[in-house]
Amino acid sequence: MKNANTRQKILEVAQELIQRRGLNAMSFQDLSDAVGIRKASVHHHFASKADMVVALLQRYRVEFQRVVDDIVRSNVLGRTKLKRYFGLFVETGKSEKSCLCGMLIAEVSSLDEAGTQEVRAFLHENIEALQKIIQQGVQDGSLADQLPVQGTAEMILSTLEGGLMLSRCDGGPDQLAAMLSRLLSLLSTK
């Protein structure tokens, strides 16, 4: 198996395990079991756990933002974009995972400085994207025009991350979807 492939496979497994269990409940042994190589071989690709988390977050941010950009740039109402953005979190809930960064903000005290900065960058990127969506929705008349853009963007991301966590513990993705559709109504023009 080639270098790059193994490295990618490790990152895939690591991401899934962190989304399901959390950083501190995942070990290099778990990774080596799932990938089918020895623990020492995992260390060949990632010197330390902290290094692996940073690499994982860099990849996740790029992939997530590519999907988000597609939504932001699509030719639909702001309200519809918001609904699609919500859908990303509902889909994650359906596969019984949390948001990678949602999990890591809970465990932020276990991250080093580089990891913490990656998580912060994820939050900023998403708040920025939500601000764009809200502004466009206000302009096209699909979202309420008295919304303070920044505060609302922060509120939406908080609700999505928190709601996904809560739904994993109780209620599941259907209840999450129902709750988010109520939020969407609240933000929409009457």
Added chain:
Amino acid sequence: MKNANTRQKILEVAQELIQRRGLNAMSFQDLSDAVGIRKASVHHHFASKADMVVALLQRYRVEFQRVVDDIVRSNVLGRTKLKRYFGLFVETGKSEKSCLCGMLIAEVSSLDEAGTQEVRAFLHENIEALQKIIQQGVQDGSLADQLPVQGTAEMILSTLEGGLMLSRCDGGPDQLAAMLSRLLSLLSTK
């Protein structure tokens, strides 16, 4: 030191450590260091970590609900009650802690069945209290009358838990308070 006192002291320290770092980043050694007794003595009070978590959650639920009940029963507008309920989370953020149950819903896969049920009970109790507050606010005219009671209660709790997590990673309690005041506006009568 008496039995009950030591037991309470252990629970206090355990709660603080879990709220700051998370369940999987806290050990019996941490507890014994902070309380000033040996690790084996901690095990005398709590046979296993899972037992300790359940005892901790039972106590936390009672204490939290006592405070919440005071808010629900106070003689003020529903909107004011909601603001005070929000304040509980802002205060937690000011002491650089997360909600105990907010942390544990992220780490729910590390809990046993009894622990998971305690966390669910906490969520249910708080959603119920929020429903009462919303209903009263709708009746006294301080909150918007088109709010679907259950969905809104779930949304508020999600925003509070998620917002506290996000603010711990970036922005701090002041940004959390600002975001929540925007949420309060959104829920209030115009």
Added chain:
DNA sequence: GTCTATAGCGCGATAGAC
């Protein structure tokens, strides 16, 4: 109720052969 001591295991990480 607290202690010393330890079992038994898993962890992150490293050395060095192939």
Added chain:
DNA sequence: GTCTATCGCGCTATAGAC
């Protein structure tokens, strides 16, 4: 790039003296 082997440590948990 993967392997075997191991280090050093921390973990939960238990046994048994005081």
